Amino acid sequence: MATDFKSIPIIDISALLAKCDDPKMAEDPGVSEVVRQLDQACREAGFFYVKGHGIPDSLLKEVKSVAHKFFDLPYEEKIKIKMTAEAGFRGYQRVGENITKGIPDMHEAIDCYREVKEGMYGSLGKTMEGYNQWPCSPQNFKELMDVYIRLCTDLSRKIMRGISLALTGSPEEFEGRRAGDAFWVMRIIGYPGVPTADGPGPTNDIGCGAHTDYGLLTLVNQDDDITALQVRNLSGEWISAPPISGTFVCNIGDMLKIYSNGLYDSTLHRVINKSPTYRVCVAYFYETNFDTAVEPLETCIQRSGRAKKFERAVYGEHLVSKVLTNFG
Ligand SMILES: N=C(N)NCCCC[C@H](N)C(=O)O
Ligand SMILES: O=C(O)CCC(=O)C(=O)O
Ligand SMILES: [Fe+2]
Numbered sequence: 001m002a003t004d005f006k007s008i009p010i011i012d013i014s015a016l017l018a019k020c021d022d023p024k025m026a027e028d029p030g031v032s033e034v035v036r037q038l039d040q041a042c043r044e045a046g047f048f049y050v051k052g053h054g055i056p057d058s059l060l061k062e063v064k065s066v067a068h069k070f071f072d073l074p075y076e077e078k079i080k081i082k083m084t085a086e087a088g089f090r091g092y093q094r095v096g097e098n099i100t101k102g103i104p105d106m107h108e109a110i111d112c113y114r115e116v117k118e119g120m121y122g123s124l125g126k127t128m129e130g131y132n133q134w135p136c137s138p139q140n141f142k143e144l145m146d147v148y149i150r151l152c153t154d155l156s157r158k159i160m161r162g163i164s165l166a167l168t169g170s171p172e173e174f175e176g177r178r179a180g181d182a183f184w185v186m187r188i189i190g191y192p193g194v195p196t197a198d199g200p201g202p203t204n205d206i207g208c209g210a211h212t213d214y215g216l217l218t219l220v221n222q223d224d225d226i227t228a229l230q231v232r233n234l235s236g237e238w239i240s241a242p243p244i245s246g247t248f249v250c251n252i253g254d255m256l257k258i259y260s261n262g263l264y265d266s267t268l269h270r271v272i273n274k275s276p277t278y279r280v281c282v283a284y285f286y287e288t289n290f291d292t293a294v295e296p297l298e299t300c301i302q303r304s305g306r307a308k309k310f311e312r313a314v315y316g317e318h319l320v321s322k323v324l325t326n327f328g
Contacts, residue, residue, distance in 0.1 A: 002234050002265050005045040008241050008249070011037045013159065014052030020158045026165055038159070039166035042252060042260075046267035047231050049247040050159065055151050057246045060221050063148050067280045069138045071108060071190035081133035083111060088130025089323050095192065098326050100209030107207050107271070110135075110188040112145070114290075121291050127320045128290075145186070149284065153184060156217050156286030159250065163217070167260055168299040174259075178288055179216060183315065185285040191228065191273040207271035207279070213253040214319055215287030220249040222281045229281075232268040241269075254318065255288050258310045261296035263303060290316040 015030030025031050041048035070078070075094070083091035090111055096104035116128045134142035160179065161171040191207040207228060222229060224245050230238040231251075241249050257266045273279045288294060295312035 002046055002232070002267050003044045004234050004237075006233070006239060008045055008047045008049060008231065008239065009037065009041045010049040010051060010244065010247065011041060012052040013038075013050050013162070014054075016162045017052070017054055017158055020161055025161070025171060026169070031162070031165070035162050035165045038162050042163065042166070042264040045231065045233075046252045046265050047241065047269070048250050049241075049244055050250055051244075051247045053155055053248060055155060055248075059148065059151070060246065062144060063221060063282050064223055064280045066138045066141055066144060067188045067190065067282060068278070070110070070135055070141065070188070071278065071280065073135075073137065077137070078108075078135070081110070081135055083133075083327075085127075086130070087133055088113065088116060088128045089327065090130050091133040092135075093327070098208075099328060100206075100211050100326070103204075103206065103209055105206065105208045106204060106273075107189050107191045109190065112149075112186040112188070114184050116290070121316060124291060124314070124316045124320075127323060128316070145188075148282075149184065149186060152186075152219050152284040153182065153286065156219060156284070157182070160217060160286070163256070163264075167263065167303075168297060173297060174216065174288075178259075178292055178294075179286075181289045183215070183287040183290045183319075185215070185287065185319075187281075187283045187285075189281045189283065191271060191279040191281070193276040193278050194274055205272055205274065207273045210268045210270040212257075212266035212268055213251060213285060214255070214322055215253040215285050215315065216256045217286045218251045218253060219284045219286070220251070220281060221284070222249065223279050226273060226275045226277055226279045228271050228273040228275070228279055230270055230272065232270075238270070253285065253287070255294045255313070255315055258294045258313060259297050259300065261300040261304045261306075262309045263300055287319070288315045290319075 016034040019025040160174045164173040227242040229241040
């Protein structure tokens with residue numbers, strides 16, 4: 001459950017990463033300290049920054065820089081990779097195309113998903129079947145994103161081992177049939193700056209309306225210098241998550257809320273770019289296996305000292321229902 005947090009904690013996870021695949025990791029004092037901080041942040045805010053994550057700052061910056069270059073291209077160029085239902089909702093969407101709670105979001109984006117081959121998940125996976133669409137320009141776009149996705153997947157798996165220890169005492173609860181074959185989503189997002197006297201700008205200022213994320217854990221790589229991401233605390237105040245160079249902003253998704261029986265919540269957040277400058281964010285979403293049925297973990301039911309709070313949900317069904325409402 002979220003509390004009345006006023007700021008979002010920063011966690012140095014290097015000690016966790018160092019021992020992450022060691023069978024005795026749970027006994028390591030450095031790991032235990034990271035796990036304690038993860039648990040506190042997840043209970044209090046559902047949001048935290050991570051540093052000491054091992055992904056080079058130069059890569060974080062390059063990913064945002066190619067995103068800027070893509071969004072700078074003329075519309076005719078960007079629309080060459082237009083998102084369509086036939087492509088499994090992969091590709092470019094223009095400003096206002098994504099809908100949150102009935103209101104068009106003032107962002108444009110490229111949506112990417114783990115590949116879903118024909119028939120892979122039967123009728124459950126049909127909507128998401130397709131291949132990612134990559135722009136020809138900037139030239140190294142796909143190669144760079146492939147590397148980035150691989151590193152984010154590995155990092156998320158390791159953070160989830162820490163979260164698993166915090167919730168259950170075992171590092172492995174989110175492996176195997178739960179998330180051993182993790183589905184992932186990546187959104188490369190651009191938020192126009194506020195209108196200026198001499199040019200067109202967005203028609204409202206909500207870059208992305210209040211929402212929760214869908215899966216287990218999100219890694220947000222946001223532009224330096226613009227504060228736009230806001231997180232809602234228990235009293236309904238919006239707390240800013242300003243950029244901290246070299247870090248990821250991490251947050252909990254709906255599937256982890258269910259697994260934890262509400263010990264951790266998928267916190268509401270939104271994006272408002274009030275600056276005159278165009279803002280880019282690359283959000284990586286680490287999810288369960290596509291066809292996994294998610295339900296509260298027994299240890300979490302016990303620890304939360306109450307009955308099962310959520311019904312089982314199939315991640316793929318949750319994703320598909322979101323995608324279909326996002327794009328009407
Ligand atoms: N894959 C994720 N988490 N995407 C987040 C997008 C949030 C906005 C979307 N229209 C919504 O209402 O969910
Ligand atoms: O732009 C951001 O900082 C966050 C975007 C976000 O919340 C999302 O895409 O789910
Ligand atoms: Fe989000």
